[in-house]
Amino acid sequence: MAEAERPTLEELGEIAVLGRIFPRLPEAEATLLGPGDDAALLAAPDGRYVVTTDMLIHGPDFRWEFSTPEDLGWKAAATNLSDVAAMGARPTALVVALAAPATTPVDVLESFADGLRLGCAQLAPGCGVVGGDLSTSDVFTIAVTAFGDLEGRAPVRRSGARPGDAVAVAGELGVAARGLRLLFEQGRADALRADAHAVGRQLRPAPPIALGTVAADAGATAMMDISDGLVLDARRLAQASRVDLELDDLGDDALRGGEDHSLLATFPGDVPVPEGFRRIGSVVAGEGRVLVRGAEYDALGGWDPYEQWDGRLS
Amino acid sequence: MAEAERPTLEELGEIAVLGRIFPRLPEAEATLLGPGDDAALLAAPDGRYVVTTDMLIHGPDFRWEFSTPEDLGWKAAATNLSDVAAMGARPTALVVALAAPATTPVDVLESFADGLRLGCAQLAPGCGVVGGDLSTSDVFTIAVTAFGDLEGRAPVRRSGARPGDAVAVAGELGVAARGLRLLFEQGRADALRADAHAVGRQLRPAPPIALGTVAADAGATAMMDISDGLVLDARRLAQASRVDLELDDLGDDALRGGEDHSLLATFPGDVPVPEGFRRIGSVVAGEGRVLVRGAEYDALGGWDPYEQWDGRLS
Numbered sequence: 001m002a003e004a005e006r007p008t009l010e011e012l013g014e015i016a017v018l019g020r021i022f023p024r025l026p027e028a029e030a031t032l033l034g035p036g037d038d039a040a041l042l043a044a045p046d047g048r049y050v051v052t053t054d055m056l057i058h059g060p061d062f063r064w065e066f067s068t069p070e071d072l073g074w075k076a077a078a079t080n081l082s083d084v085a086a087m088g089a090r091p092t093a094l095v096v097a098l099a100a101p102a103t104t105p106v107d108v109l110e111s112f113a114d115g116l117r118l119g120c121a122q123l124a125p126g127c128g129v130v131g132g133d134l135s136t137s138d139v140f141t142i143a144v145t146a147f148g149d150l151e152g153r154a155p156v157r158r159s160g161a162r163p164g165d166a167v168a169v170a171g172e173l174g175v176a177a178r179g180l181r182l183l184f185e186q187g188r189a190d191a192l193r194a195d196a197h198a199v200g201r202q203l204r205p206a207p208p209i210a211l212g213t214v215a216a217d218a219g220a221t222a223m224m225d226i227s228d229g230l231v232l233d234a235r236r237l238a239q240a241s242r243v244d245l246e247l248d249d250l251g252d253d254a255l256r257g258g259e260d261h262s263l264l265a266t267f268p269g270d271v272p273v274p275e276g277f278r279r280i281g282s283v284v285a286g287e288g289r290v291l292v293r294g295a296e297y298d299a300l301g302g303w304d305p306y307e308q309w310d311g312r313l314s
Numbered sequence: 315m316a317e318a319e320r321p322t323l324e325e326l327g328e329i330a331v332l333g334r335i336f337p338r339l340p341e342a343e344a345t346l347l348g349p350g351d352d353a354a355l356l357a358a359p360d361g362r363y364v365v366t367t368d369m370l371i372h373g374p375d376f377r378w379e380f381s382t383p384e385d386l387g388w389k390a391a392a393t394n395l396s397d398v399a400a401m402g403a404r405p406t407a408l409v410v411a412l413a414a415p416a417t418t419p420v421d422v423l424e425s426f427a428d429g430l431r432l433g434c435a436q437l438a439p440g441c442g443v444v445g446g447d448l449s450t451s452d453v454f455t456i457a458v459t460a461f462g463d464l465e466g467r468a469p470v471r472r473s474g475a476r477p478g479d480a481v482a483v484a485g486e487l488g489v490a491a492r493g494l495r496l497l498f499e500q501g502r503a504d505a506l507r508a509d510a511h512a513v514g515r516q517l518r519p520a521p522p523i524a525l526g527t528v529a530a531d532a533g534a535t536a537m538m539d540i541s542d543g544l545v546l547d548a549r550r551l552a553q554a555s556r557v558d559l560e561l562d563d564l565g566d567d568a569l570r571g572g573e574d575h576s577l578l579a580t581f582p583g584d585v586p587v588p589e590g591f592r593r594i595g596s597v598v599a600g601e602g603r604v605l606v607r608g609a610e611y612d613a614l615g616g617w618d619p620y621e622q623w624d625g626r627l628s
Contacts, residue, residue, distance in 0.1 A: 032362060032469075033469055033471070036471075036472070036473075036554065037400075037401065037469070037471050037472055037473075037538070038366060038396075038397040038398075038400040038401055038472075038538050038539050039364045039365055039366035039397050039398055039400070039401045039403070039460075039462065040364070040365045040366070041362055041363070041364055041365075041401070041464070041469050042362065042363055042364075042365060043361065043362055044358035044361055044362060044363055045361060046361075047357065047358055047359060047360075047361055048346060048355055048356065048357055048358060049355070049356055049358055049363055050353045050354070050355055051353055051354045051355075051356060051407075051409055051444065051445060051459075051461070052352060052353035052354070052409075052445060053409040053410075053411050053445060053446060053447050053457070053459060054411065054447050055411045055413055055447050055449045055455075055457065057413055057449050057450070057451045057455075059450075059451070059452070060449065060450050060451075061449070082352075083352040083353050084352075084353055086351075086352040086353070087351065087352055087353045087355070089353070093365075095365055095366075095367040095459055096367075097367045097368065097369045097457045097459075099369055099371055099455065130365065131365060131366060131367060132367060133367050133368050133369050133457075135369045135371050135374065135375070136371070136373075136374050137371045137373070137374075137453050137455060138373070138452070138453055139451050139452055139453045139455070141369075141371075141413065141451060141453070141455050141457075143367070143369065143411045143447075143455075143457030145365075145367060145409055145411075145459040146353075147365070148353065150355070155346075155347055155351070155355050157347070157350075157351050158350070158351055158352075159350075159351075224351070224352050225352050240350065
């Protein structure tokens, strides 16, 4: 498409850009007041609300050579919805702050909004965007804050696992990491040809959002979103609960791969885990370790943005 | 101080950095669950909550040659608290996402946290930080989402002004803009010597947060935070309410200067404006204009980040 047909943010100005984005954003059923005032107003029927926030930054978190703007909108929704679900809550709304270079074509933001709408519709129907902020930055940056409704449930924390509980997972393990490896090795087009499923999961994660409330209702004693890899996140749960987790040997890819945003939960050991979850181990007395085949699994299982980002901005 | 004594984010790693920041952050009285799980849990006693989000980006929004990290923490709190207050709500909590170059000394983030704590303590006692996110970016970026409690009040919107209402302001006008002009002209040290009050207000805005609920209780028909300049924001209120606003001639500095984060409100014309507010004009029938001395005031009165940012990153 000719550049002349793609007006940029600085050419259109903030008001016109917002006018193009707003109609594409998903509406939230919990909205009492949406955009247009200094703040939005949301319903919290049980007198409490769940809150989580997360940034996606060009370079460490996504790259335009791999992600389309629509992919990015989907991923920004999915990763935050997942944190809400992991508390045992139903996601209700997002606010989205976005900073982009002033030379960014406005259609990039329109497609990003489409991705937010598709992600919410697919993963958490009824959840929508109730507010946001637009700024300029040399680095394309997104900050999403997500909200959820516990609907009277007690929140499911990381710290409640007890010896004798079953360890269970809902969602895939290691698939998004396989997709990322393919993207780095082959680029987007060839990677999609080699394994469209894995690449698709890396670019548009499909966390089992609706199973968060299912787990809470089934009596989950602890739960969290697996964002940085099963073993690394399981260790965080083990440490918070002051127990050890014995996991089945699922293979290094499943044990270490991050970004699937599957749910890791523990359930009382004397009842079956709820539908949608599969048992992958047991909670035993201990001190915050993850054991596989009886030995502590201490291979690198995660991602520290300050230590491991390679600084590439390709 | 020798660099060796200032460990950076990449040297310490995320866990250790968070361990240094958390103890410095202000606690929120509304917290039911704070950091440590996938999401925080907050109280919403009246079954609703107010939400607003805003980014501060190095370059367009702040510059290290002018602001200390503590200034920046204060400003990040103040600008968001102000949007909550402008709805007639009491600010209850913030979540703060921060992205910094991996080579940033950790003491910069510690001082930023101190600024958040000082700002909350001074402007909105009881409000605190309940969660956040740390990332890496070449551009130092902050995204704050703020929450508030209407305590049973109706929200005060921009759209409720009616002909016959009084137009009133709480807080200063044009002072922060004078401070910014001095900073650009003279640099921080000389600007502070020339006008410490104005420079201080630019770097650490002091919006009249507590007057937001006072205005709502006094029957304010419309209200908003003056972030981009009195005339520009008054025009937004006039347009939302489908009225004209006749303002006293307060001088160009007061009419145009932004970033004071004072409160602009309209009140029924037959009763005195509440203490802390001063009357600066009247609402008349009209179509969204701002009039000064009987003529439309159409000098530039604001700031569009996409059109006006000069791209300087000094």
